[in-house]
Amino acid sequence: MLSKANIPTLGMWETPFYFYDLDLLDRTLSACKQALDRYGYSAHFALKANAESRILDRIREAGFGADCVSGNEVALALRHQFEPQKIVFAGVGKSDREIRIALDAGIFSFNCESIPEMEVIAALAASMGTTARIALRINPDVDAHTHHYISTGKKENKFGISPWMFEDALTIIRNNPSLVLIGLHFHIGSQITDLSVFGTLCKRVNELQQWFVDRGMQLPHLNLGGGLGINYQNPELAPIPDFTTWFEQVHQHLQPLPGQQIHFEPGRSIVAQCGHLITRVLYIKEGLESRFMILDAGMNDLIRPALYQARHRIENISAQLRNATQDECLSYEVVGPVCESSDLWENSALLPKTLRGDLIAIHSAGAYGQVMGMRYNQRDLAPAHYSDEL
Numbered sequence: 001m002l003s004k005a006n007i008p009t010l011g012m013w014e015t016p017f018y019f020y021d022l023d024l025l026d027r028t029l030s031a032c033k034q035a036l037d038r039y040g041y042s043a044h045f046a047l048k049a050n051a052e053s054r055i056l057d058r059i060r061e062a063g064f065g066a067d068c069v070s071g072n073e074v075a076l077a078l079r080h081q082f083e084p085q086k087i088v089f090a091g092v093g094k095s096d097r098e099i100r101i102a103l104d105a106g107i108f109s110f111n112c113e114s115i116p117e118m119e120v121i122a123a124l125a126a127s128m129g130t131t132a133r134i135a136l137r138i139n140p141d142v143d144a145h146t147h148h149y150i151s152t153g154k155k156e157n158k159f160g161i162s163p164w165m166f167e168d169a170l171t172i173i174r175n176n177p178s179l180v181l182i183g184l185h186f187h188i189g190s191q192i193t194d195l196s197v198f199g200t201l202c203k204r205v206n207e208l209q210q211w212f213v214d215r216g217m218q219l220p221h222l223n224l225g226g227g228l229g230i231n232y233q234n235p236e237l238a239p240i241p242d243f244t245t246w247f248e249q250v251h252q253h254l255q256p257l258p259g260q261q262i263h264f265e266p267g268r269s270i271v272a273q274c275g276h277l278i279t280r281v282l283y284i285k286e287g288l289e290s291r292f293m294i295l296d297a298g299m300n301d302l303i304r305p306a307l308y309q310a311r312h313r314i315e316n317i318s319a320q321l322r323n324a325t326q327d328e329c330l331s332y333e334v335v336g337p338v339c340e341s342s343d344l345w346e347n348s349a350l351l352p353k354t355l356r357g358d359l360i361a362i363h364s365a366g367a368y369g370q371v372m373g374m375r376y377n378q379r380d381l382a383p384a385h386y387s388d389e390l
C-alpha cells in the first residue's frame with residue numbers, strides 16, 4: 001500500500017500521521033481466525049495495542065472479543081458493540097469505579113490479579129445485587145525471553161497471583177457467592193519470538209490447573225493471553241505473524257480439561273504490521289560526528305524506541321520516486337524534534353541520500369504506537385489515515 005503510485009497522495013496529508021493498511025489488517029484477521037478455528041480456540045483483541053475506531057470495528061466484525069485493562073477500555077469496547085460476554089478485564093489496579101462499569105455491563109470475566117482485588121470485586125458485586133465471573137490471573141514464573149519491560153510472567157513481576165496464594169484465593173471464592181470462578185488466565189509477556197516459550201507455558205499451566213482440579217474446582221475456561229512477536233527488522237518478509245505455530249505449540253503441549261474453552265488475547269500480532277508512521281524530514285544537519293536527519297515525528301508520536309530501545313524499520317519513500325539506489329546510501333542519525341536526547345529513531349541508519357521534505361515511513365507502528373501517543377512539548381497527537389482514502 002506504500003507503493004510508488006500512492007506516495008503523491010500520502011504527501012498531501014499533513015505530517016506526522018499514522019497510515020493503516022486495511023487490506024493487510026483484514027488478511028491478518030482472517031489468518032488468525034483460520035488458525036484459531038482449527039482447534040476451536042477463541043480470541044479477544046487487546047485494545048491496549050490499538051484503540052482506533054475503524055480498527056476496532058473491523059476486529060469486532062471479524063468475530064473477536066475484547067481484552068481490556070481499564071474501565072475506559074471496557075466502555076470503549078461496549079461503544080464499539082463488542083458483546084459484554086466477549087469482554088475480559090485484566091489489570092493489577094482496577095479501581096472501584098472501573099469494577100462497577102464492568103459489573104454493570106455484565107462482562108464475561110474479570111481476570112483477577114490479587115487477593116485484595118478479589119475481595120473488592122466480591123463486595124461491590126454483592127452490593128449491586130449481582131455476581132462477578134472471575135478468572136484467576138496466575139503468575140506462572142515462566143520467562144518469556146523478551147525485553148524486561150514487557151515481561152510479565154516471572155515471579156518478581158507485579159502481575160498475577162502466585163501459587164502460594166491459591167489457598168487464600170479459594171477461601172475467598174468459597175466464602176463469597178457473588179464470585180463465580182470460571183477459569184484461569186495467564187499472560188507472560190509481549191513480543192515473544194521464541195515460540196517454544198508458549199510450549200513451556202502450557203506445561204506449567206497443566207501443572208498449575210491440576211491444583212484446582214484436585215480440590216474439585218470446575219474450570220470451564222483457560223485464557224493464555226497474548227504475546228506473539230512480529231518481525232520489526234524485515235516487516236515486508238513477514239507481514240502476517242505466525243499464528244499457526246503459536247496455536248500449534250499450545251495444541252501440542254496443553255492438556256485441556258474435558259470441554260474446556262481456550263482463549264487468547266493477541267494485540268501486537270493483529271495490528272502492528274498494518275500501521276506505519278509517516279513523517280517528513282525537517283532538516284539534514286551536519287554534526288561533529290554524525291549527520292543528523294531531523295524528522296517531524298518524535299517520541300511523543302511513537303514512544304517504543306525511547307522506552308524499550310525498540311528499532312522500527314525506517315524507509316525514505318520519497319527516494320523511491322527519485323529512483324535513488326542502494327549504493328548511494330549514507331549513514332544518518334535519525335532523530336525527532338522533542339527536547340530529549342532519547343528522542344532517537346536510529347543511531348546510524350543507512351538510507352538513500354535524503355533531502356528536506358522527504359517522506360519517511362516508520363514501519364510496524366500499528367501496535368502500541370498511536371495509542372501511546374502523548375502531548376509532551378505541547379505537540380499535537382498524530383491523526384490516522386486509512387488505505388481506503390487513497
Ligand code: LLP
Pocket residue numbers: 046048049067090150187189190191225226227228265266267268269304308367368
Ligand atoms: N493480555 C494482557 C493481559 C496483556 O497485558 C497484554 C499486553 C496483551 C494481552 C497483549 O499482548 P500482545 O499480543 O500485544 O503482545 N507497549 C509495549 C507492549 C506492552 C504489552 C502489555 N500487555 C510495546 O510497545 O512493546
